[in-house]
Amino acid sequence: MDLLVLGGTQWLGRTLAAEGVARGHRVTCLARGEAGAVADGAELVRADRSKPDAYDAVAGRTWDAVIDVTRQPGYARRAAQALGDASRHWTFISSCNVYARHDEPGADESAALLPPLEDDDSTPETYGEAKSAIELAYRDALADRFLAIRPGLIAGPGDTSGRSGYWVARMARAVRDGGPVLVPDVLDAAAEAVHVDDLVRFTLDSAERGLVGALNAVGDRVTFGAWLDASRAVAGYEGEVVAVDTAWLAEQGVAEWSGPDSLPLWIADPEWNAFMDRSNAAAKREGLGLRPLEQLLAETLEWEREQGLDRERGAGLSPAKERELLAALTA
Template identity: 40%
Template sequence: MSTEKQILVLGGTVFLSRTIAEHAVARGHQVTVASRGATGAPPEGAEFVTLDRATGDGLDALRGRAFDAVFDVARIPAHIGPVLDALADDAGHWSFVSTISVYKHFDILSEELHEPTAADSTDAALEAYGPSKVVCEQLVRERLGDKAFITRPGLIVGPGDRNDRLGYWPLRFAEGGEVLAPGPRERPVQWIDVDDYADFLLDAADTGEHGTVDAIGAPVEFGAFLDQVGEALVEHGVLSAPPELTWVSQEFLLEQGVNPWSGPDSLGMWVPTPDYDGFQTRPTGPAAAAGFRASDLADTVKRWWHANAEAPHLKAGLSRQKEGEVLAAWHDKPTAEGLAELDAERRFAVPQAETPAYDG
């Protein structure tokens, strides 16, 4: 158990930032949450300070205060500089949550980054997300030096994910019947559990980790991922047996209007190959060297189910009507054609990438 620290979480009311604040309170730290307060309430036991980074409101309430560790998840470059000016000099450690979307290429494993946007950019468009995070990283490094720890997560899953990317699968399995699965089974998928991530960041603040690492668990095949989700629900007493899966080729899914990743008419955590092959096989060694430890998927699923068990319903994803239509169309395809598509997809294999040295 670490000694009591003064912790500041910029955000602290939604998903990852809220989980960081909750875990910090549970560890006995004095936690301050600073946000607009428009997206939720801070966790019990945390001090709340109103902060609107777009206008600067609230910075005076924080200015001059010393924090042992600061955690920031900002995505707008213009929101970084004023907070650094107000807080960086009196911060013992600064943890900035970036993203693997800073990498320019998703189809291959590459370290090349997007060209950064301007440091004063206020562009919130999705297309600017990666380039904006690149310049946010630069601003934090330049100001904090070896007090800065920058992590680049991939897909973050767990309780509080409003997009139901992981949650689609346990809820769909619990409804029973034939389940549409995105072929091929060998497609890689990576994620990081939100609770594991919060603990990793708090531990890194304790040990003074610095540098830049991808924050992601080891890739697994999609078939193994779905098998483990089903097994976890059986162990948890939600299912009596694993679900019946029907694997459908990605070409057919796209033709039928099924969307990747998240959102309406999507299959959670599914992205096409080869477009995202590099995105789903990021190296895990540097984060492990910095202290990251991943939960078993079964534990992640059980925590997610427990958090949602009182009112289990899908907030996003493929509707049962749409799924039924796609399955019916798939079963109506000529058998030889369907098998040929799956055989073509199975030529894809998870690349074994060399893990770069940890720079923390």
């Protein structure tokens, strides 16, 4: 199969390209090539997708499958115009952020979407609207050759956001340094993540089969408490965990979800209480396979150790901030 990956030099795109090569496909990655090298065995075509001539280097070539991971509507609109007629099948890695509501547990792909972003360029604040716009652009251009795959939190080795690996890495540090470990008191809240390799396999399986439509490629729902328990078990931590009222955490400047001084997988806004509680039934019927949570966390912890448990993270509390908060609780 001739496979074109629009991107291919960052985490998800590179993993897609590597799996495509491993399956024996002829893989081409169209990217600027500034984020890193493409997977071994893949061809890199250097191009800046913000430029009008971005696709000139592949003009005249045809593709059995194209996979795009962009968040910029302008990139997608130009790609559909330049390459749509040259592709047998097209997959876009969208996001569950496209949905207009996140307070309906178990909602499936029929849920309403956000209005599409009209601008060509997105910002972090318009991420969901941008992904919705990209889906619309490809759906209009490709009709019955288009599949939108909508993951939620993507987890596993390579997650430089720091979200999916924070808790298992924190438990591992506690084994080494001692506890307690501070957690938000949302133990019954939903948690849901898909391992990057499971997402990639499903994406390529779907492209090879020519699946169309939209599918939520999300992990099975567990509770935040179960995620913590699995993290403790994988890391071998048997010490104290201190569950803290989330209103107090917010007062102390602790952020939810991601970023500096945050606690990942915690979402305080009740309008987002089901962001990690979407149905994956349709995707599983189409073959989405999910490894057990303990395996996901064990593989993530191995990568976390390689990166360094004490490195500055993209998400989570610094040791100093956590000590400060624990001290304030007992003051």
